[in-house]
Amino acid sequence: MSLNHQNYLSKKAMDLEPSGIRKFFDVAASMEGVISLGVGEPDFITPWNIREVAIEALQDGYTSYTANAGLLELRQEITAYLQRRFHVEYQAENQVIVTVGASQSLDLAFRAILNPGDEVLVIEPAFVSYASLVTMxxxxxxxxATKEENGFKVTPEQIEASITDKTKAILLCSPNNPTGTCLNKDELTAIASVVEKHDLLVxxxxxxAELAYDQEYTSFAAIPGMYERxxxxxxxxxxxxxxxxRLGFLTAPSEFISVMIKIYQYTTMCAPYMLQLGAIEALRNSSDQVEKMKQNYWRRRNFTVQSLNKIGLECxxxxxxxxxxxxxxxxxxxxEQFxxxxxxxxxxxxxPGNAFGASGEGYIRCSYATSIDQLQEAMNRIERFLLSLEVKESDHLKQAK
Structure with missing residues (x-):
């Protein structure tokens, strides 16, 4: 008798939706000549000084475990970086965890704060994993749902209208994936007043944060009264x-960290030693390279937005x-059809925009983390595709007559 494996699987896990991003990426990867504006990944190679440190660390035998929370030296660099760049101050010893990617940080956060039935407000369009991480x-x-006419920015009124007696936290992403929307200090302060009024976490x-183009970036933790939340x-x-x-980090009040570190101990142990040493170099000596990459993205953004509007896709x-x-x-x-x-x-x-929630229907996400030449060719192809749709529509109307 054959075994029905589905009887042994978690219903919660089976009900998870597969990533809409990966679906199209996997198809594209099997085709020749594709220009991918799909996966959100820099086209730049990690700066050499960072790679060199990690290579030397591997050659020198730094292959053991570190402390669960990460190397203290790295945590100290993280706290110095956050203070320097975003004016928020944390203690390296008990308020920082180095994780295997920011996605794991999110997973740790939700597992540490949520009890069954607790609600988390997710601002959409949103990164594909957010709702699933909350569910898991x-x-x-x-x-x-946010709207294009408001720049895809959530309002305090929308948040307040969504709060119930089960609401535990709000998940914010600024700058946002997929819309690129960046909330300014005044907008974050207005959200903070709702958070405090209803005794929520964020x-x-x-x-x-390093890729905010038109204004100085404001960390939510820097908003008065929000550090503890x-x-x-x-x-x-x-x-x-x-x-x-796959290196991320999270910072929070020590009470949260003490719970998260227990989860981390039983799941991952620590991030790789040699890569943590590379991260120290990144924070100490790579600000110039980060700024150069940012300026490149800024030029590409301007080109892509102008090109899309020019060919008739409002952006x-x-x-x-x-x-x-x-x-x-x-x-x-x-x-999806588009x-x-x-x-x-x-x-x-x-x-397709609906990969980021129902409010993303009617939109597409394009990553401009690729060369201007590739972007130019992609815009030409998109324009050609739009023209073919107009021809098909014209032929359809003629046949209808």
């Missing part, structure tokens, strides 16, 4: 071009990260 931790994600994903998530993947290193100017989120509603296609058609007809990979 036993909580219930409550989605708040999990603040600040992984794109904030679990701050950050890492090295985006700003330092270290995605494959707001994102304040940070390396994504644009243009509307494709005028085509009459769903986000993305599939563009991929197969013109070999350009984008992510």
């Amino acid at each position: 931790a036993g909580g219930n994600p409550v989605r708040i 999990v603040s994903d600040e992984i794109y 904030t679990i701050l998530i950050n890492g090295f993947s985006k700003g330092f071009a270290m995605t494959g290193w 707001h100017t994102p304040g940070g990260a390396f994504y644009v989120f243009p509307s494709i509603k005028k085509t009459g296609l769903t986000s 993305a599939e058609g563009l991929l197969h007809q013109e070999k350009v990979a984008v992510v």
Whole structure:
């Protein structure tokens, strides 16, 4: 008798939706000549000085475990970096954990604070893993849809209207993935007043903090009264071009950290020793390279937004990260139809907006973390695809007559 394996699997795990980003990336990877504007990954190689330190560390035999929370030297550099860049002060000894990517930081945060049935407000469009991470931790994600006419910015009124007696926390991501929206100090302060009024926590994903273009970045933990209520998530993947290193970190009041470190002990133990040494070098001596990459992204952002608007896809100017989120509603296609058609007809990979929640329907996410030449060619192909849709619509109307 054959075994029905589904009878032995977790229903919660089976019910998780697969990543809409990976779906299109996997298809694109199997095709030749594809320009990928899909996966959110810097096209820059990790700066050499960082790689060199990690290589030397491996050669010198730094291959053992570290403290669960990470090397104290690295945690000290993290706290100095946060103080220097974002004016928030943490204690390296008991308020920092070095994690295997910022995604693990999010997982630790939710598992530490959520009891079954607790609600977390998730601002959408949102990164694909947010709601699933809340669910896996036993909580219930409550989605708040933002709108293009408001720059995809959540309002305090929207947050207040979504709060119930089960609401435990709000998950913020600024600059946002996928929209690139960046909340300024006044907007964060207005949200903070709601947080304090309703005695909530905030999990603040600040992984794109180094890539805020038009204003000085404000960390949510720096807003008056929010330090004690904030679990701050950050890492090295985006700003330092270290995605494959899988190094993130979280900072929070020590009471939260003491619980998270227990979870970490039983799941991961620690981040790799030699990579942590590379991260120390990143924080100490790589600000110039980070700034150069940021300036490149800024130029690409401006080019991509201007190009998309020129060819007829309305696109707001994102304040940070390396994504644009243009509307494709005028085509009459769903986000998935548009993305599939563009991929197969013109070999350009984008992510359908509904991968980031229902409010993302009618949009696509394009990453401009690629060269200007590639972006130019991608824009040409997208324009050609739009023209083909107009021809098909014209032929359809003629046949209808």
